[in-house]
Each structure stands twice: as C-alpha cells, then as structure tokens.
Amino acid sequence: MARFFVGPLVGRITDTTEAFWNSPYYFPVTLAVTAISMLTGNVVPSTVALALLCGWMLMFCRDILAAATPFLMVFLLSTVKYDSLAVFLPCAPLAVLPIGGLLVHFLRWRAPITVGRSGPGLAAVTIATLLGGLGTIPAKEYFSPLSLYYTLGLGLGLLVTYVLLRSDLAAPRLYDLLQRLMQMLYTLGLAMVLAIGCFYMGHWAEFAKSWEIPPILFRNFAATVLVSTLPSAFYMARRSRLHLMGVLLWALALFFTGSRTALLFGSVMMLLGMLYLVRWKKLPLWIFFAVLVTAAVAVLLFGQQIYELFFGCRGDMDFINPHESRWALLTRGLQDFLHHPVFGVGLGNQKNHDIFTGVPGSMVFYHNSLLQILGSMGLMGLAAYGTLLWGRVRLLLRGGEAAHLVGLFYLGMQLTSLTNPGLFCPLPSAMLTVLVFAVLERYMDDPAYLPGRAIR
Template identity: 65%
Template sequence: MTQSTSGSFWGRVTEKTEYFWNTNLYFALMLAVTAVSMLTQNVVPSTVALAVLCAWMLVFCRDILAAALPFLLIFLLSTLQYNDLSVFLPCAPLAALVIGGLIVHLVRWKKPAVAGRSIRSLLAVSVATLLGGVGFIPASQYFSPLSVYYTLGLGLGLLAVYLLLRAELELPRSYDLLYRLMQLLYTIGLAMVLAVGSYYLHHWAEFSQCWELPGISYRNFAATILVSTLPAVFYMAGRSRRHLFTVLLWCAAMFFSGSRSALLFGAVMVLLGFVYLVKRNYLPLWSFFVIVASVTVIMALFGSQIYDMFFGARGDPDHFISPTEERWLLLDRGFADFFNHPLLGIGLGNQKNIDLFAGVPGSMVFYHNAVLQVLGSMGIVGVAAYTLLLGDRLRLLLHDREACYMAGMYYLGMLMVSMTNPGLFCPLPNAALTVLVFTVLEKCVDGPAAALHRRK
C-alpha cells in the first residue's frame, strides 16, 4: 500500500491506519472485538465497535478490503439472538455511520469503474431476481421490505458490490492478495468457531445432563460459514503446520453445531484440504493415510456413542434425514411452483409456502435447495441467469493457480451447503462474501498484479 503523501493530520492518521491494516494485529483486534459480544451474550458492544471500525477503515484507509472484515463480522453476531433479530434495532442508526464512511471513501479516493468478466452474469441475475414472480406474486408481497431486501440483495446489490470491489482492487498493493483473502476468511471462520464454543459455555449445564447435542437455532448458518472457510485453514496450514491444530477446532465446531450439513459436507472439505496439502508437498503422503486410519479406528471404537450424541436429541435418531421432515414437502412444492409458473417462477418474496417453512423472523421462505430456489422463485429466466453466472465462475476456476484451487474449494463448500440450506441465497454475509472471493480471484487471474497469487 502506498503511503499518504500528505503531511496533514488527516494524512498522518491515514498512514497509521494503513500501517495497522497491514499487520496481524488488525485481524486479532477484529476477532477480539467480536468475542466481547460472543462471551457476554450482549450484541450491542461488538456491533457498535465493529460499525465504528468499519467506518474508520473506510475513511482512513484507501484499501476497501480493510472495511470488509468488520462489516461482515457484524452479521455473525446474529448468532447471539437468532430467533429475535429485533435486538439489533437499537444499533440501526449505525448504518448511517457506515454509509457515510463509504461516501467519504469514494469521494476521497476516486477510482475509475472496471467492467470485469462477471458483470454480464451478475447483471443477468439482477434482472432475474427483479422479474421473479411478476404476474403471480401479490404486489403487497413483492414490495414488502423483506422481499425488497432479498430481491435487491441477491441481484442489484451484488452487482453494486462487484463493481465497487472490482474498481477498488485496481489499487496497487504491497501484500499478497490471495494471502490477505485467506486471512479474512480464516478470521470469519474463527469467529463462528468462537460462536459455537460460546454457546456451549453458556449452556454447559443442560448439555452435560444428557450429553446430546442441543438444537442450536443458527446451526445452518454455522455450517455455511464453517464449511466455506475451511479452505483458508488448510491454506494457512500450508504456510505453517501449527494451523493443523485449527483444523481440529473447525471439525469440533462443525460437529458440535449439530448441523448434518456441516457433518457431511465438512468431511468432504477436510478430505479435499488434506489432498491439497499432500499435492503441494506440505504434508507427506503417508500422513494422509495415518489420518484416515486414525479416524477409522475412532469411529470403530466410539462410532455408536458419537452417533447417539449427535442424533440423540432429534425426533427421529434412526434416520440421517427423517422421511417426515418438511424439507421433502418443500422440494415437492419447489417443483410444483416451477411447473405451474415455468417462465418467471413465484418470486423470492412469495409467502405461499409459509405453511411448510419454519424459519427465523426476517428470512424469506426458502426451499432449502439452491437449484429449486432458482426454479421455483425465478423460473427459466432464473435458470438462464444463474447458469451464466456459474459458467463465468467455473471458467475462472479452470486456471491452474493456487488462488483458483482455494476459491474453488470455497465455492464448492458454499454450493454444497446451499443444496440443503439457504446458503448463497442469504445476501449478507454469504452471497456478498462469495462475490468478494471471485472478485479477488478475477484480480489474481486477470489483473496486472496477477503474480501476487504466488507465495512469497
């Protein structure tokens, strides 16, 4: 990052802020600030502090990635009151602080717009989300605040995020862009590990009475974050083997989240992570077989107890997915909605399936399957748009670079979780974070600083 050329107080603060952004202390501070609310179960302190830090970074740091982490961490605080997000309403005025900081940032550091390779597909998705359900969804539902949030958040909002980031990433920087992205994902994932750990810290008495995993309300959100950020842990383990211990933390958090998606897809990601370490010669091949053998022995000795702990508190512990779960009926509804409204679907904000959906307040009616979410909500137009988006992203991932492998692992994790959970259809943080990952990947592959993908 270039130093400020100004000798003014404003310039000196900018120089100090940018220096701080380029130290490990930055990530430690963001995690520590998040931990305050996690440990006290009070959403206000960390929300206020993260919003202030986000605005500060926008105003005094020319690299917008410095503001991305505190902004995204705010949404992880929703784990504290997942069934009553109204507790965040007193913090709503802080949005003006962040928006004001963004305006100052854009005015202070003007950058030309860059039409990257993803603009076409994101524009197509924006059109699909706006047209979804037109002619069928009631106007009161289409224009409801919740519907507007998802319609714009998954369409024009992501396009705006992409254009902003693509222009900002043209800025010269002295650090390895891939490494910085992995640090960001690592910190977000570690915050979710902390969230799961804090839950058990505050509910240990209930857990220790029966030794069965409780039904954590945000387990699907936890699964999404933990599974998708696992690649960052293996990337760090490739740089220092001490991070292999952190893999165990992720695995423990995925198990104790009680999410079947985390258990199933997390296992896939762990396997791919060790394949990455062996392929890159960061670990010897024999160590991979030792790990597999160790897990096999543990499951042979304690598999029954582990199974009872994980499934014991569920209504139907004899099935990994109970045949009576409402998600099966939602899948049927998804196909029916598509066949009845094939062109534009029923719309993202449509409430017709509310009788089958037991979501938290503030969430749309999800089908819990990304493919059916596109089919049922946006019809053929949505299928065309998301196929275009998927094609653009896959073409990026086909380049033979470490950045592509890491981004590919992240995307695979997010896609897998999206087959059973809302996943990519949550604008913040999931969809926006995915746009961030692929915008950075574009810069690594296409930009003049592409060589930064290599390790120093």
C-alpha cells in the same frame, strides 16, 4: 467534503490507519472485538465497535478490503441472539457509519469503473431477481420490506457491490492479495468457531446432563460459514503447521453444530483440504491415509455412541427423516416451477409459509439452491445463474493456488446451499462470495500473474 480530507493531520491519520491494516494485529483485534459480545451475550458493544471500525477504515484507508472484515463480522454476531434479532434494532442508526464512510471513501479515492468476468452473470441475476414471480406474486408481497431485501440484495445489491469492489481493487497493493483474502476468511471462520464454543459455555449443564448435542438455532448458518471458510485454515496450515490446531478447531466446531450439512459436507471439505496439504508437500500421504483409517476405526468401535451424541437430542435417530418439512419444500419447489416455468413464483412469495417458517427476517426458503432458482425465478433464473456459474468456473479453470483455494471456498458455499439457504442469504454469504471472486479476478488479471505465483 473532499477538501476536508486534505491536510497533514488527515495524512498522518491515514498513514497510521493503513499501517494498522497492514500490521499483524489487524485481524486479531477485529476478532477480539467480536469476541466481546459473543462472550458476554450483549450484542451492543461489539456491534458499535465494529461499525466504528468499518466506517473509520473506509474513511482513512485506501484499501476497501480493510472495511470488509468488521462489516461481515457484524452479521456473525447474530449468533448471540439468533432467536431474537430484534435486539439489533437499537443499533440500526449505526448504519450511517459504514454508509457515510463509503461515500467519503469514494470521494477521496475515485477509481474508474471496472467490470470483470462476474459482471455479465451478476447483471443477468439482477434481471432474474427483479422479474421473478412476474404475473404470479401479489404486489403486496413483492413490495414488502422482506421481499425487497432479498430481491434487491441478491440481485442489484450484489451487482453494485461487485462493481464498487472491482473498481477499487484495480489500485496496486503492497501485499500478497491471496494471503490477505485467506486471512480474512480465516478470521471469519474463527469467529464462528468461537460462537459455537460460546454456545456450549452457556449450555454446558444441558449438554453434560445427557451428552447429546443440544439444538442450536443458528446451526445452518454456522455450517455455511465453517464449511466455506475451511480452505483458509488449510492455507494457513501450509504456511505454518501451528495452524493445524485451527483445522482441529474447525473439525470440532463442524461436528458440534449438530448440523447434518456440517457433518456431511464438512467431512468432504476436510478430505479435500488434506489433499491440498499433500499436494504442497506439507502433509505426507501416509498421514492422510492414517487419518482415514483412524476415522474408520473410530466409527466401527464407537459408531453407536457418536450417532447418539449427534442425533439423540433431535428425538429422531434417522439421518434423513422422510416426513420432515424439507421433503415437502422440495416437492413444492418442483410444483412451483412446473406451474410457473418461465418466471417462477418470486423470491418474496409467501405461498409456502404453511410448510416453512424461519427465523424473523428470513424468506420462505426451499432449502435447495437449484429448486430455489427454479421455483422462485423459473427458466429465466436458471439461465441467469447458469451464466454467473459459468463465468466463475471459467475463471477457476485458469488454475494455480489462488484458483484452487477459491474453488474450494465456492464448492463449500455451493454444497451447503444444496441443503441450507446458503448463497440465497444476501448478507453475509452472497456478498462474501462476490468479494472473494472480485479479489480472484484482480489477482488473475495482473499481467504478472502466473498460476501458482503470488502477486504483490
């Protein structure tokens, strides 16, 4: 197979493909392809096109990052039919495209195995996910397809993904790695902004009838993506003030998700993002305070109307209802840990199904990352995830703009994981986080790296 990809024709195709990846058109084209299904409500066209693009970039582009955006975009298409993910089943055979492309990629461009700072933590998490529930979870539940997806996807799958990415990233690049990473996150975030916009296009009559935010099934997923990718919008705004329009779109999308997580943690990230612009002298400090005062005045004058707009359709005007299932899940998570402190009850355990039933294909989440670790994997899981967290924090403490931006991304992921599945969704959240830190490691391990300086 390797011989097949040698020759002048293949060389020209490769050069053209890599030129497209390094052109200003790559990310807009990927976003436009994704928009087709979001605007039409038919998941097939964009899924097929993105799978083809992913496989093609893997086969004919030396840079593995070129395939990441179309691959991750496929999972954002779930917003189109979030209540019926079975519509993707006819597209399942398309998985051979990225899988085959990946095999070809590593046959064409073999790289020595490289493991960085995240390696030990991900290895520890792999052991914790595999042993979680030892002696507690029934074998039938442990070996069920859903359980294996989460057990392997959050452990071994992420470890393998990290090693492949980190090894491939060792090759030199002719572009600013931080800028390319932020462009990727920016594109993913814009796709979710578009998903929210498309939802309102299809439900405008319902919204205009009561002027209350209608229930959005994928609001938790949207909150995770929007909050974590928001730093990329501020990075782009630092490069050009025109992208402040992007920040405004993020703010509107965060509010109109109807997600309390998006409202609360999105506000926190907005403030931190503005401080980032102040730090880089792209936003005067007085404007930062003017925004705070304007927001405070708006709440004082129109607080009741805003509150009714956000919560009215829920039928419950409390920001946190003491009787909602989240509290029962938190209590159950603590009980599961206390009864099984060493290994927990396992990620695939269905014992709490009486409290929570998610969309098809989701496990029984506790909706809190700490209790998810303790309840599912016990003290062993706490030690494993603590090792992973410490390794990542040590990397971030090296400082510089790259560390600040990735730190904000990671903070967004961690905050949303306190109230949503977040980082316990293998795809796209957990994998995206592994990719971001693999890029940061490569960025910082370059001998030319100095905090705050871009590397080519």
